[in-house]
Amino acid sequence: MTGRALLTCFGYVALLALLAVGADRLIASRVFQSPGELVPAYRAFQEPSVSVKLHDLEQASGTFDTLVLGNSRTLFGVRPDIVDRVLADRGIAQRSFNLAMPTVDVRFWPRFMRDYYDRPAPKRLLLGVIPRDLDARNVQAVTQMNAFFASSGFDNRDRSAAWRGAEEWRSRIFTMHGRFNEVRRAGIGGLLRGDGLAPPQIRVSERGWGQFAPGVAPSKRELAEQARRLAVRSGSLRLAVGDEQIGALRQLDRWIRARGGCLTLFTVPVLYDREPWGTVEVRRAFERTMRAFVRANPRVGYLDLGPRTEDEYGLADFGDGDHLDPSGAGRLSRQLADALAEDPRC
Amino acid sequence: MLFPAAVFLLIFLPATIAVYWTVPARMRIAVLLVASYAFYLSWNPVYGLLLAFSTVANYAIVRAIPDSPQPKRLLALGIVVNLGVLAFFKYAGFLSGAGADLLGWLGADTSGFDGLDILLPLAISFFTFEMISVLVDTYRRDVRVGGFLVFATYKAYFPKLVSGPITRYRELAPQLLRPAPLTFERFQSGLALFTLGLATKVALADNLAVPADRAFADPSAVSAHVMAVGLGAFGLQILFDFAAYTTMARGASRMLGLELPLNFRYPYGSASPSEFWRRWHITLSRWLRDYLYIPLGGNRKGRLLTYRNLIITMVLGGLWHGAGWQFAAWGALHGMFLALSHALRGRFADPSPVLRFCGALITLSAVYFAWIFFRADSIGAALDAIGTLAALPSESPRTLLLAPLAASALILASWAMPWLAARARELAARDIRLRPVAVGGITLACWLVAISLSRSSLAPFVYFEF
Numbered sequence: 100m101t102g103r104a105l106l107t108c109f110g111y112v113a114l115l116a117l118l119a120v121g122a123d124r125l126i127a128s129r130v131f132q133s134p135g136e137l138v139p140a141y142r143a144f145q146e147p148s149v150s151v152k153l154h155d156l157e158q159a160s161g162t163f164d165t166l167v168l169g170n171s172r173t174l175f176g177v178r179p180d181i182v183d184r185v186l187a188d189r190g191i192a193q194r195s196f197n198l199a200m201p202t203v204d205v206r207f208w209p210r211f212m213r214d215y216y217d218r219p220a221p222k223r224l225l226l227g228v229i230p231r232d233l234d235a236r237n238v239q240a241v242t243q244m245n246a247f248f249a250s251s252g253f254d255n256r257d258r259s260a261a262w263r264g265a266e267e268w269r270s271r272i273f274t275m276h277g278r279f280n281e282v283r284r285a286g287i288g289g290l291l292r293g294d295g296l297a298p299p300q301i302r303v304s305e306r307g308w309g310q311f312a313p314g315v316a317p318s319k320r321e322l323a324e325q326a327r328r329l330a331v332r333s334g335s336l337r338l339a340v341g342d343e344q345i346g347a348l349r350q351l352d353r354w355i356r357a358r359g360g361c362l363t364l365f366t367v368p369v370l371y372d373r374e375p376w377g378t379v380e381v382r383r384a385f386e387r388t389m390r391a392f393v394r395a396n397p398r399v400g401y402l403d404l405g406p407r408t409e410d411e412y413g414l415a416d417f418g419d420g421d422h423l424d425p426s427g428a429g430r431l432s433r434q435l436a437d438a439l440a441e442d443p444r445c
Numbered sequence: 446m447l448f449p450a451a452v453f454l455l456i457f458l459p460a461t462i463a464v465y466w467t468v469p470a471r472m473r474i475a476v477l478l479v480a481s482y483a484f485y486l487s488w489n490p491v492y493g494l495l496l497a498f499s500t501v502a503n504y505a506i507v508r509a510i511p512d513s514p515q516p517k518r519l520l521a522l523g524i525v526v527n528l529g530v531l532a533f534f535k536y537a538g539f540l541s542g543a544g545a546d547l548l549g550w551l552g553a554d555t556s557g558f559d560g561l562d563i564l565l566p567l568a569i570s571f572f573t574f575e576m577i578s579v580l581v582d583t584y585r586r587d588v589r590v591g592g593f594l595v596f597a598t599y600k601a602y603f604p605k606l607v608s609g610p611i612t613r614y615r616e617l618a619p620q621l622l623r624p625a626p627l628t629f630e631r632f633q634s635g636l637a638l639f640t641l642g643l644a645t646k647v648a649l650a651d652n653l654a655v656p657a658d659r660a661f662a663d664p665s666a667v668s669a670h671v672m673a674v675g676l677g678a679f680g681l682q683i684l685f686d687f688a689a690y691t692t693m694a695r696g697a698s699r700m701l702g703l704e705l706p707l708n709f710r711y712p713y714g715s716a717s718p719s720e721f722w723r724r725w726h727i728t729l730s731r732w733l734r735d736y737l738y739i740p741l742g743g744n745r746k747g748r749l750l751t752y753r754n755l756i757i758t759m760v761l762g763g764l765w766h767g768a769g770w771q772f773a774a775w776g777a778l779h780g781m782f783l784a785l786s787h788a789l790r791g792r793f794a795d796p797s798p799v800l801r802f803c804g805a806l807i808t809l810s811a812v813y814f815a816w817i818f819f820r821a822d823s824i825g826a827a828l829d830a831i832g833t834l835a836a837l838p839s840e841s842p843r844t845l846l847l848a849p850l851a852a853s854a855l856i857l858a859s860w861a862m863p864w865l866a867a868r869a870r871e872l873a874a875r876d877i878r879l880r881p882v883a884v885g886g887i888t889l890a891c892w893l894v895a896i897s898l899s900r901s902s903l904a905p906f907v908y909f910e911f
Contacts, residue, residue: 101627105466108632115885119892126897265451273896280900
C-alpha cells in the first residue's frame with residue numbers, strides 16, 4: 100500500500116518538475132536572448148563578467164604560476180594564452196590566468212587574495228595599474244569593491260562541494276533561478292514584447308581574458324575623432340595619491356612575498372583616456388609616483404609598457420579609447436611576456 | 446542547510462522522504478533521527494555534540510523526575526542546565542560587554558575588552574524552550590517520556606529544529622511513534638504547503654529585505670521616506686520570512702505523516718495587542734504564557750501584579766530573541782502594550798466593526814513602532830531611526846499620507862484572507878475531483894514563482910539568528 104502511494108507521490112513530483120522545467124524554459128526564452136549562457140546563481144557577483152571569470156577559475160584544474168590582476172584595461176589587454184606561449188618559446192614554462200575585474204582599483208586585491216582566493220599561491224602577481232588606481236577620490240571603485248564583498252558569490256565561497264554541486268545542478272535545470280535582478284532590467288514592456296535581455300557587454304574568453312561583445316565597441320571613425328580631441332589634453336585636476344592605495348600595494352607585496360612569490364606592476368597603453376585622470380599632468384604625476392614607489396620598494400617590479408610602447412599601437416589595436424581589442428591585446432601580451440622573461444625578480 | 450538551498454530541496458528532503466517511507470514502519474523514527482542529525486551537523490559538526498549532550502542530560506532528568514522523592518530539585522537542576530547552556534552561548538558576550546560597560550562607567554579601564562565572542566549554536570533558543578517544556582510537563586505529570594529514540598527525535602526533528610514551531614512533547618512524540626499513513630492527498634497537500642512557504646520566502650521576504658536592510662544599515666544617514674519604506678518593508682519581511690519557514694516545516698512534516706502546530710494566523714489584522722500575540726508566533730506565546738506568565742502569578746494576584754507579570758514575561762521573551770538591549774526594549778514595549786490592552790479590555794468587550802478596525806490600526810502602529818527596536822542593531826540605532834522618521838511630515842508628506850492607507854490595506858487583507866480560504870475550502874469540498882488539479886496547479890504556480898522571483902543570494906531566515 101505504502102509502496103504504491105510512494106510511487107504515485109514521486110510520479111506526481113516528477114510531473115510537476117517536468118511542467119516547471121517546461122514553463123521555465125519558455126519564460127527564459129522570452130526574457131533572455133541567450134538563456135543558456137549563465138553561471139549558477141549562487142556564484143553571482145557584482146558584474147556578469149566577474150561571475151563568469153570566477154566560475155571558470157573554480158572549474159580550472161591545476162595551479163597558476165601567474166595571476167594577472169587589475170581593472171578592465173588589464174582584463175581586455177592581457178591574453179594569458181599568448182603570454183604563456185611566448186614564455187614557453189623562451190624556455191620558461193608557466194601557466195597564467197587573467198583575474199582582472201572592471202572598475203576595481205588596487206585596494207580591492209589584498210582583501211580578494213586574503214578572503215576569496217583559495218588556490219595555491221602563484222609565483223607572480225602581475226598587477227595592471229592606471230592613474231585613478233592611486234587617487235584617493237576614486238569612489239566608483241569603492242562601490243564595486245563593496246558590491247563584490249556583499250555579493251552571494253562571495254558569501255557562498257566556503258560552501259561544501261555537495262552544496263555547490265546541488266546549486267549548480269538546480270541552475271542548470273531551472274534557467275530562471277536566481278536571476279530576478281537581471282529580469283528586473285528587462286522591464287514589463289520589454290518582457291511583453293519579448294525583446295530578450297542582451298548578453299553581457301563583456302565576453303570572457305579562455306582563462307579570464309575579456310573582449311567586447313559584438314556591437315558594443317564604437318566604430319573606428321568615432322574612435323579616431325575622439326582620439327583627436329582627447330589623446331593629448333591638459334586639465335586642472337591633480338593626482339591626489341591616497342595612503343590606502345599605496346598601503347594596498349604594499350600589502351599585496353607582503354602577501355605574495357610571504358608565499359615565496361613576487362609582485363610586478365605594469366601599465367597598459369591607451370589611445371585616449373576620457374576620465375578626469377586622463378590629462379597629461381595626471382599621467383606625468385602618476386609616472387613619477389610609480390617610479391618613487393618602486394624605488395622605495397625595490398622588490399616590486401615595474402614594467403612601464405604604457406607610455407613606452409604607445410607609439411607602436413594604432414587605431415586598429417583598440418576596442419575603445421582605453422581598452423585594447425584582440426589584436427592589441429595580442430601585441431601587449433607578447434611585449435609583457437618579453438619583459439617578464441627578462442625580469443630577474445621571480 | 447537552509448530550506449531554500451538546492452542541497453536540501455533536491456537531495457536531502459527527497460532522499461529522507463523516500464527512505465522514510467521505504468523502510469519498515471518501526472525503523473522510520475530512526476531514519477528521522479539520523480536525518481535530523483545530518484541536517485544539524487551540516488551546519489557545524491562540533492555543535493552536534495552540544496545537541497547530543499543536551500539530549501542525554503535532559504533525558505536522564507525527565508526519566509528520573511516521576512520516581513524521584515524530590516522531583517522539584519530535579520526540575521530545578523534541569524532548568525538550570527538548560528538555561529546555563531543558553532546563557533553561556535547566547536548571553537555571555539552580551540553580559541560580559543554590559544559588565545565591562547558598567548566597570549568603565551565606574552572608572553575602571555576596560556578599553557582593551559570587547560566582550561566574549563562565542564559562536565551561537567544553531568537552534569539553541571528553540572530547543573532550550575522545548576526542553577524546559579518537557580521538564581515542567583513531566584514534573585506536572587502531564588507527560589511521561591518514553592524511549593530515548595523518541596525523545597532524541599522529538600528534540601532534533603529537523604523541520605522544526607531551527608526555527609520552530611516550538612512543539613510540546615505530547616504533540617509530537619505520539620506522531621513520531623505512529624505517523625499518519627502515506628496517502629497521495631496528504632503528500633500533495635504537504636508539498637503544496639512546502640512550495641507555498643518557499644515561494645513566500647524567496648519572492649516576498651527576500652525582496653522585502655532589500656529596502657529594509659538599506660534603511661536600517663545606517664538609520665541616521667537615510668531620508669525619512671527611505672526609513673518609512675524600510676520599516677514598512679521590514680514588518681512584512683519578518684512576517685513572510687518566519688511564516689514561510691513555519692509553512693515549509695509544516696509541509697515537510699505532512700509529507701512525513703506528521704502535523705506541526707500552526708504558528709501564525711494573519712496577525713496584522715489583530716484588533717488588540719493581546720489578540721496579536723494569540724496570532725503571532727503562537728507556539729512561543731503559549732510557551733511564555735504556560736511556563737513564565739502563569740508561574741509568575743498570571744492575572745491571579747491583582748491588576749498591578751498582572752501588569753508587572755506581563756512586562757517581565759515580554760522582556761524575557763524579547764531577550765530570548767536576541768542578546769541585546771534593543772530586544773529587551775522591544776519586549777518591554779510589547780509588555781506595556783499588553784498591560785494597556787489588559788486595562789482597557791472591559792471597556793471594549795464587544796466592539797463594532799468600525800471600532801475593531803480602529804483597534805487594528807492602533808495595534809498595527811504599535812507593533813510597527815516596536816519593530817524599530819527589533820530590527821535596529823542597537824538602542825542608539827533605534828533612536829536614530831525614530832529621529833529620522835520624525836522628519837517625515839516635513840520631508841515627505843506624501844509618504845505620511847500613504848502610511849495609513851497601506852496599514853488599512855494590510856488590515857483588510859488580513860481580514861479577507863481567512864474568509865477567502867474558507868470559501869476555497871467549501872468549493873473544494875463541493876467538487877472532490879477538482880481538488881487534486883487545483884492543489885497541483887497552486888503547487889506548480891508557487892514552484893515557478895519561487896524559481897522566477899528568486900534573487901541570486903540565499904538569504905538566511907531572520908529567526909535563524911535566534
